[in-house]
Amino acid sequence: xxxxxxxxxxxxxxxxxxxxxxxxxxxxxxxxxxxxxxxxxxxxxxxxxxxxxxxxxxxxxxxxxxxxxxxxxxxxxxxxxxxxxxxxxxxxxxxxxxxxxxxxxxxxxxxxxxxxxxxxxxxxxxxxxx
Amino acid sequence: xxxxxxxxxxxxxxxxxxxxxxxxxxxxxxxxxxxxxxxxxxxxxxxxxxxxxxxxxxxxxxxxxxxxxxxxxxxxxxxxxxxxxxxxxxxxxxxxxxxxxxxxxxxxxxxxxxxxxxxxxxxxxxxxxxxxxxxxxxxxxxxxxxxxxxxxxxxx
Numbered sequence: 001x002x003x004x005x006x007x008x009x010x011x012x013x014x015x016x017x018x019x020x021x022x023x024x025x026x027x028x029x030x031x032x033x034x035x036x037x038x039x040x041x042x043x044x045x046x047x048x049x050x051x052x053x054x055x056x057x058x059x060x061x062x063x064x065x066x067x068x069x070x071x072x073x074x075x076x077x078x079x080x081x082x083x084x085x086x087x088x089x090x091x092x093x094x095x096x097x098x099x100x101x102x103x104x105x106x107x108x109x110x111x112x113x114x115x116x117x118x119x120x121x122x123x124x125x126x127x128x129x130x
Numbered sequence: 131x132x133x134x135x136x137x138x139x140x141x142x143x144x145x146x147x148x149x150x151x152x153x154x155x156x157x158x159x160x161x162x163x164x165x166x167x168x169x170x171x172x173x174x175x176x177x178x179x180x181x182x183x184x185x186x187x188x189x190x191x192x193x194x195x196x197x198x199x200x201x202x203x204x205x206x207x208x209x210x211x212x213x214x215x216x217x218x219x220x221x222x223x224x225x226x227x228x229x230x231x232x233x234x235x236x237x238x239x240x241x242x243x244x245x246x247x248x249x250x251x252x253x254x255x256x257x258x259x260x261x262x263x264x265x266x267x268x269x270x271x272x273x274x275x276x277x278x279x280x281x282x283x284x285x286x
Contacts, residue, residue, distance in 0.1 A: 009176040010185030034152035037195075038210075045149035046213045047191025054187045070178050073186050077217040 027056040029089040044084030053121035057105040060093035067128040074124040082118040165199040182226035193262035197246040200234030210269040
């Protein structure tokens with residue numbers, strides 16, 4: 001499932017890189033100028049960080065619940081905690097609970113230090129169970 | 131509202147950053163006073179190669195950005211703002227290979243925080259692909275009693 005994000009055109013657009021260690025995925029958003037949303041600071045566009053978090057959560061769900069179809073998000077909530085500086089961003093997700101239909105997922109994105117996240121995500125995904 | 135703000139500054143804020151430019155955002159004017167952005171469909175923005183539907187992360191980015199634009203529209207000026215949080219509900223799959231539109235309304239502007247709702251849709255705003263609720267921090271606090279477009283509307 002490590003190649004999941006390579007199949008998604010938008011993940012390729014963002015140049016997302018996936019590392020799988022055991023049952024945990026780390027996704028990296030390498031810094032690029034075209035991710036800048038505020039040229040004055042400069043700062044990453046919040047949307048690029050949100051997209052990283054969403055893709056990370058989706059990849060984690062797909063790893064835990066293999067299915068021919070991609071997990072579909074029902075809703076996502078993103079809290080922006082710190083300004084995204086013009087360097088790489090890392091993200092990991094964990095599944096808080098998965099029932100028959102729905103998985104609840106949390107994810108965090110950070111840059112220099114994991115203890116200082118720049119954004120967090122809470123999301124529900126629809127599982128493709130019969 | 132000043133014409134130069136609507137004609138020059140808003141379009142620049144809608145599409146002028148490196149990220150919004152890379153995504154192909156186009157400013158689509160004000161509709162009943164609320165800003166609208168169009169994202170022309172492109173194969174590299176797709177989230178599911180089996181369906182050709184635009185990625186959820188792109189929709190989130192679009193709704194975040196139109197929300198900021200709604201705040202600047204309500205203030206009728208540019209000042210630095212930051213998204214505090216953003217919730218997106220995905221109500222249905224977007225139509226494949228179709229441009230996506232987003233429209234946002236800043237329904238309350240306090241001296242320090244702006245509250246926004248926004249929708250993404252293909253043609254009909256009443257049939258949204260996704261809906262967002264978001265809050266933005268104004269980095270320069272505004273005078274409490276200043277009458278703004280959003281508050282005039284809210285108290286009208």
